[in-house]
Amino acid sequence: MLVAIAALAILLPLLLVRTAPPPVRHHHKVRPVPQRVVPQAELPPVEPVAFQDLDPQDARDYNADVPFVYGPNPAARPFKLAGDANERARATDCMAAAVLYEAGDDPVGQRAVAQVVINRVRHPAFPKTICGVVFQGSERSTGCQFTFTCDGALTRNRWSEAQWGRARTVAASALSGSVARKVGYATHYHTDWVVPYWQSSLDKIASVGTHLFFRWTGWWGTPAAFNRQVSSAEPIIAALAPYSEAHRGAEGFPIAQGALYDTAAAESPLPPALAGDGNSFLLTLDPDTMSPDGFAQFAARICADRSYCKVMGWIDPAMTPASLPLQPAQVAAMAFSYLRDKPRGYDKALWNCREFRRPVASQCMKAQTFLTTARLAAESLKIDEEPSPSAALPPHVPLLSDGLTGVRRKGDAPVIDGPAGAKPPLAVPALRTSPAADRR
Incomplete structure (x- = not known):
């Protein structure tokens, strides 16, 4: 009896040690997120990737x-x-x-x-x-x-x-x-x-x-x-254009630069074109439901298979115009623009980087400067094209409220015009903000 008791006293602790789970060490540098079982009626959140501060x-x-x-x-x-x-x-x-x-x-x-x-x-x-x-x-x-x-x-x-x-x-x-x-x-x-x-x-x-x-x-x-109906409507990813022919446009350059998949952009109703101009669209964008990259995806979807198309978007519905030409305040408040001109090999989206930061400055609009009548004479020597404001203009260049058009100066980057003209569309400015506004 004594031998059996002694054997149990030795073997039982050994058995417990061998079968016990490994001890959990406490890592004081780690702040764990409490585990929560998300119910079936609630979609689990997808958290951005962020890391604990550990070597x-x-x-x-x-x-x-x-x-x-x-x-x-x-x-x-x-x-x-x-x-x-x-x-x-x-x-x-x-x-x-x-x-x-x-x-x-x-x-x-x-x-x-x-x-x-x-x-x-x-x-x-x-x-x-x-x-x-x-x-x-x-x-x-x-x-x-x-x-x-x-x-x-x-x-x-x-x-x-x-x-x-x-x-x-x-x-x-x-x-x-x-x-x-x-x-x-x-x-x-x-x-x-x-x-x-x-x-x-x-x-x-x-x-x-x-x-x-x-x-x-x-x-x-x-x-x-895992019951999702998968879509085959794969977006074009501009960042892959250097590596992938499939992510370039027909002429070898990215379509809608920066456009990534956005559910709202893929499913929102398409807006009507301007009366009398089936290739131009003026719309209000909602950044709470559509990402900035989604703007480009939405614009490409609006333009569909058009060879020439322009889309202009505003965040404030009060600033969204119903027709062209645009007023100076409307041009200044524009949040996004997209211009496609396939015959000229141009396909680009631009953002107002004062509103939406972009990874590269080439995706930013440049601040617009509008000349008053008093300043026009002083600036006239700098005009390198169409010095007379009464000269014929392409149909899409907006006429400002004082009767003047936007003035293009020497050194400005050219912007591709519509298929019938040769001047840059002020309504779709290929422009940059100041360096300070570009810093992330």
């Missing part, structure tokens, strides 16, 4: 202590992208950019990243195109969903044609039914040397190389939640 080794230690969730991790269903050849080419190159810049020239890691993109496009919390998912949030300098789209990596880091070719092969395979089974229905991932703030609110389900994969808790992480 790489502390982050690795913290990530090693985060347990994998128990329970099944089913593989995702095969995915096959619909659409025509151009749409598939755009989706393939967006996916290739994602896998190459996120996982490097590693086919195993690339397949895992591709699976996350596909999981997202199927999930109603994310955009419904491949390019929309990959470039979500890229208009911000920080906080995009895939960091390479907003941290300058696309222009800073170049890959060889062979590496792009291998990435396109992985992308095409993923869009044709190949499944990375280990990743399951993960919608989030990160490398093990960083800790995003959202990490503690999700379930950790897999690791592939140095990448850790997560899915939402509750119903939104189950296969039933």
Whole structure:
């Protein structure tokens, strides 16, 4: 009896030690987000990517202590992208950019990243195109969903044609039914040397190389939640134009520079053209429902297959004109303009950068200067075209309230006119703000 009691006294603690879960170390530098199971009736929020302030080794230690969730991790269903050849080419190159810049020239890691993109496009919390998912949030300098789209990596880091070719092969395979089974229905991932703030609110389900994969808790992480009807209307991404023929216009340059996928831009009703001018549109834009990049997407959608088209937008409905010509205050208040002139090889969107910051100054309008009658004589020697305000004008150049037209001076950048004229359209100014206004 004594021997049995002694044996139990020794073996029982050993058994408890061997079967107990590993101790969780406290990392005082980490501020975890409380885990909340989002109910089925509420769409889970997609948080911008932001990281805890940890050095790489502390982050690795913290990530090693985060347990994998128990329970099944089913593989995702095969995915096959619909659409025509151009749409598939755009989706393939967006996916290739994602896998190459996120996982490097590693086919195993690339397949895992591709699976996350596909999981997202199927999930109603994310955009419904491949390019929309990959470039979500890229208009911000920080906080995009895939960091390479907003941290300058696309222009800073170049890959060889062979590496792009291998990435396109992985992308095409993923869009044709190949499944990375280990990743399951993960919608989030990160490398093990960083800790995003959202990490503690999700379930950790897999690791592939140095990448850790997560899915939402509750119903939104189950296969039933991935029921989105995916769209094949892949947007053109100007940032990919240097690498992708599919993301260039017919003449070899980007259409609607900066245009990314925006749900409001894709679904908002199209405005009517101006009476008597089926190629011109004046509209009010709502930045609360449509992103600045969505303005360009909406304009391209409005213009559709027109070879010549101009769209001008205002934020204040009171400033939105009903017809041309524009008044000086209306030109000054313009928030966005888009001009397409395919015969001349011109296709560009411009923003008022006092209202909307842009990643490059070439996307900014330049401040307009209007001359009064008193100043016109003093400035007349500087006019390099049409010195007489009574001369014939293209039909779209706005006449100002004092009877004068906008004056183009020497040194001004030329802007492409309509197909019948040869002078720049003042209503669509290819202009810049001051350097101070361009700083982010």
